Amino acid sequence: MPPKVLISDALxxxxxxxxxxxxxxxxxxxxxxxxxxxxxxVIGDFDGLAIRSATKVTAKLLxxxxxxxxxxxxxxGVDNVDIPAATAKGVIVMxxxxxxxxxxxxxxxxxxxxxxxxxxxxxxxxQAGKWEKNRFMGVEITNKTLGVIGCGNIGSIVADRAQxxxxxxxxxxxxxxxxxxxxxxxxxxxxxxxxxxxxxxxLHTPLTDKTRNIVDAASIATMKKGVRIINxxxxxxxxxxxxxxxxESGQVAGAAFDVFVEEPAKANPLFGHPNVICTPHLGASxxxxxxxxxxxxAEQMSDYLLNGAISNAVNFPSISAEEAPRLKPxxxxxxxxxxxxxxxxxxxxxKVQIAYEGQVAGMNTxxxxxxAIAGLLRPMLQDVNVVSAPVVAKERGIVIEEVTREAAxxxxxxxxxxxxxxxxxxxxxxxxxxxxxxxxxxxxxIRMDAEFGPSMVYITNLDKPGFIGKFSSTMGDAxxxxxxxxxxxxxxxxxxxxxxxxDGIMPPDVLxxxxxxxxxxxxxxxxx
Numbered sequence: 146m147p148p149k150v151l152i153s154d155a156l157x158x159x160x161x162x163x164x165x166x167x168x169x170x171x172x173x174x175x176x177x178x179x180x181x182x183x184x185x186x187v188i189g190d191f192d193g194l195a196i197r198s199a200t201k202v203t204a205k206l207l208x209x210x211x212x213x214x215x216x217x218x219x220x221x222g223v224d225n226v227d228i229p230a231a232t233a234k235g236v237i238v239m240x241x242x243x244x245x246x247x248x249x250x251x252x253x254x255x256x257x258x259x260x261x262x263x264x265x266x267x268x269x270x271x272q273a274g275k276w277e278k279n280r281f282m283g284v285e286i287t288n289k290t291l292g293v294i295g296c297g298n299i300g301s302i303v304a305d306r307a308q309x310x311x312x313x314x315x316x317x318x319x320x321x322x323x324x325x326x327x328x329x330x331x332x333x334x335x336x337x338x339x340x341x342x343x344x345x346x347x348l349h350t351p352l353t354d355k356t357r358n359i360v361d362a363a364s365i366a367t368m369k370k371g372v373r374i375i376n377x378x379x380x381x382x383x384x385x386x387x388x389x390x391x392x393e394s395g396q397v398a399g400a401a402f403d404v405f406v407e408e409p410a411k412a413n414p415l416f417g418h419p420n421v422i423c424t425p426h427l428g429a430s431x432x433x434x435x436x437x438x439x440x441x442x443a444e445q446m447s448d449y450l451l452n453g454a455i456s457n458a459v460n461f462p463s464i465s466a467e468e469a470p471r472l473k474p475x476x477x478x479x480x481x482x483x484x485x486x487x488x489x490x491x492x493x494x495x496k497v498q499i500a501y502e503g504q505v506a507g508m509n510t511x512x513x514x515x516x517a518i519a520g521l522l523r524p525m526l527q528d529v530n531v532v533s534a535p536v537v538a539k540e541r542g543i544v545i546e547e548v549t550r551e552a553a554x555x556x557x558x559x560x561x562x563x564x565x566x567x568x569x570x571x572x573x574x575x576x577x578x579x580x581x582x583x584x585x586x587x588x589x590x591i592r593m594d595a596e597f598g599p600s601m602v603y604i605t606n607l608d609k610p611g612f613i614g615k616f617s618s619t620m621g622d623a624x625x626x627x628x629x630x631x632x633x634x635x636x637x638x639x640x641x642x643x644x645x646x647x648d649g650i651m652p653p654d655v656l657x658x659x660x661x662x663x664x665x666x667x668x669x670x671x672x673x
Contacts, residue, residue, distance in 0.1 A: 146170075148214075148450040149190060153178040154197035156219060160439035167447040169193075185209045193217065193446050196225070202238075204230035215239060215449050217442040220429060223459055232460045239445050239457050242533045243298060244438035245429035250302035252428045253347050253377040254310075256401035260373050261286050261345075263399075265422050287311045292343030294359065295350030295378065296321045296331065297526065298540060303347060304331050315339055318350075318541065319525060322495050323567075325542025333493075340367045345375065351526055352379035362387035370396055377403040377428045389414040392421065403428050459530040462512040472512060475505055475560070478583035479513040480531070481597045481673055482562045482575050483520025485585070488671050489571065489603070490521070496544040496565040497521060505558035506549040514547050517562055556586065588642050593633035598646030601671040602659070608634040608641040612664040619662070620647065623655045640666075 149170040152161060156175070164171040172191070177184055178200030188194065188210045195217045196202065202216055204227045216226055218240040231238050259265060262283035270277050291307045293300045296316040304314045314331040317339045326333040336359075339346070346368070350356050360374065360383040374397060376383055385406060391397040392415075399420040405413050408426060415421045429435070441457075448454040455461060462476055479499070499514050512531070519534035529537050538545055556576040563572040574587035585595045606612050613630070620627055626648040634641035651659075651670050659668045 148192040149212075150193035150195060150446065150450070151177075151188070151191040152195040153184060153200045154195070154219075156195060156197070156439040156443070157436050159436065160195075160219075160443040163440065163443035164195075164447060167451060169447055169450060181206070188213065193450055195219065195442055195446060198222070198225055200225065202226040202231065207231060207234050207236065210234070210236070215446055217446040219435075219438040219442040220245065228460050237449060237455060237461055238459050239442065239449070239455075240459055240530070241438040241441040241445070242457060242530070243536075244441050245431075245434035246298045246302060248431045248434035249377060249428040250299050250306060250349075251431075252403060252424075253299075253303050253349070253375055254306050256375050256377060256403065256422060256424070257286065257291075257307075257345055257347065257373070259422055260375065260399045260401040263420075266419065286345070288313065289344040290315060290342055292317070292334075292339040292346040293331070294318075294336070294339065294346065294348045294382075296326075296329065296541075297349065297537060299378075300347075300349035301329055301540065303349060304329055312345075315342060319490070319493050320522065320538075320541040320543065322493060322542030325540070328542070336364075337367065340364050341369070343372060344369060345373045347375040348378045348382050350378055350382065352381045353525060355525060357381050358384045360384065360388070362390070365391045365396060368396070371398040373397070373399045373401075375401045380405040380408060385414045389418065392418050457530065457533060462516050462531040472508055474577045474581045474583060475508060475513055475558070476516045476531075478575050478577055479517040479560055479562075480520035481583055482560060482573050482585070483517035484523065484673060485520075485573050485603075485671065486562050486564045486571065487521040487524040489669060490524075490564060490566060493567045494521075494538075494541070494543045494564065495567060496546065497538070498546040498548060498561075498563040498565075500548040500550065500559075500561040500563070502550045502552070502554055502559040502561075503557050505560060506551050510547060510549060513560070514545065517560075518545060521562070521564065559586070561587075585644065588633065588644070591633040591635055591640070591642050593631050593642065593644065595631035595644045596629065596646075597673045598628060599673055600647050600650055601673065602643075602645045602647060602651060602656075602668060603671055604643040604645070604659070604668045605666045606641050606643065606662075606664045607666070608636075608638050609664045612641075612643075612662065615662050615664075616643075616645075616659065619655065619658050623652070623658075625649065625651060625655065 147168050147170050150164055152173045161173050185206055192212050193215045197219050207230050213236050215237040221240055221242045223240050226238050263281045267281040290313045293304050293316040296318040307314050308330055315334045316331040317336045321333055401422040403424045404426055445456050499517050501510050515531045515534050518538050519529055519531040522529045559576050561572055561574040571589055575585050577583055628646040631644045
């Protein structure tokens with residue numbers, strides 16, 4: 146029996162034909178996606194599900210999908226797919242991360258130009274029979290400074306196009322190396338300097354805990370009076386209410402938004418202001434982009450269903466089915482070690498070294514390195530996956546170095562991730578014991594043995610009496626339960642580290658109390 150694929154959202158005829166030409170039994174029902182009940186009734190018959198954004202792949206739907214092996218999303222965003230539930234069910238989730246980059250970048254440039262010359266407002270006025278030539282006094286963009294927040298795949302294209310328009314481009318991106326910035330012809334700056342200098346600001350970063358409201362009332366107050374802001378990335382990067390106030394005060398001269406905190410946006414604080422331009426999330430909406438991502442997802446899904454090849458998977462590395470059982474615990478270890486380092490990294494990454502010692506050195510280290518880099522980048526770039534991670538790192542000029550040593554040391558297998566930033570270098574090592582669970586065994590040269598937990602606190606402190614008691618009391622007073630407590634130290638009375646698993650999430654006010662404890666040098670909340 147050939148594999149069977151359901152296409153529940155609109156894909157092009159050419160994409161549908163790819164499935165059929167590859168010998169896959171294809172059912173094309175583009176209106177089925179929004180109908181949760183009907184979709185749930187039929188999903189059990191299919192090996193693959195090809196979707197865009199209308200279909201919601203929930204845990205409940207996956208429970209009904211007994212045969213499902215792969216979900217393919219034609220586009221980059223997989224917010225409509227329950228990734229943990231799919232992973233638990235063994236369902237590969239693929240996306241097409243680079244198919245609409247040019248289209249989105251062009252939309253941002255278009256919005257900037259329309260904002261500079263008030264094109265939509267002038268069009269409406271003229272077509273209403275008015276001739277308000279003196280009302281619409283625009284600004285030139287030549288020799289203006291464009292501040293790009295997030296200089297990855299899309300942001301770098303925007304920077305290139307802006308330079309072609311003779312703009313000066315400055316960029317803030319913690320993962321952009323000085324070498325990559327020089328190659329792009331942009332000046333790398335920190336965020337406060339970007340806010341201070343930019344005439345136009347465009348955002349091209351994912352929405353994470355670190356980037357949410359990255360443009361807020363405080364940052365707007367530091368910007369040039371008359372700045373113009375463009376957001377074609379993600380709703381939530383800008384505090385919309387604060388921006389509305391700044392538009393009314395004249396601090397911000399105009400804004401052009403394609404994305405909003407709540408979508409579909411039926412009402413929004415920005416709506417109705419005369420200096421605001423809005424579009425309904427059209428960043429990827431060109432015929433070329435829609436065709437590209439549709440063709441890509443059809444090819445990827447066909448390759449996986451027919452021969453087991455995995456590409457652009459967001460929840461599994463690109464490895465063969467034969468390798469998977471042996472590699473799986475080490476993939477988890479590599480990704481968690483990368484995530485540990487990534488959650489502690491604030492300044493720009495320049496180099497990452499992943500060292501493999503012992504038995505793991507003879508495995509598919511390319512997949513393990515991809516997993517480590519994905520874990521490292523994901524805290525800042527949530528759309529990155531184990532396949533795209535090396536490409537994303539290369540775009541940012543991050544040097545990736547892989548070292549293998551077949552001779553084993555204290556452990557049968559050891560993976561060490563060393564991260565070098567513009568300010569410092571840090572390393573973390575881990576292994577997998579016979580129980581198959583990844584463990585941290587060394588942090589910055591300090592030995593310990595700790596399992597990864599969903600919610601953890603990492604503390605650097607001085608090895609002085611009273612720390613553990615005061616920390617435990619602080620947790621107890623806040624009603625937070627400690628699940629595990631692991632410590633290590635360089636020498637008695639010297640530098641020490643603690644890795645504590647807690648139940649639930651530590652609130653910011655409690656974290657502040659922990660940081661204020663006498664022996665504590667730093668404290669960070671980690672999620673795995």
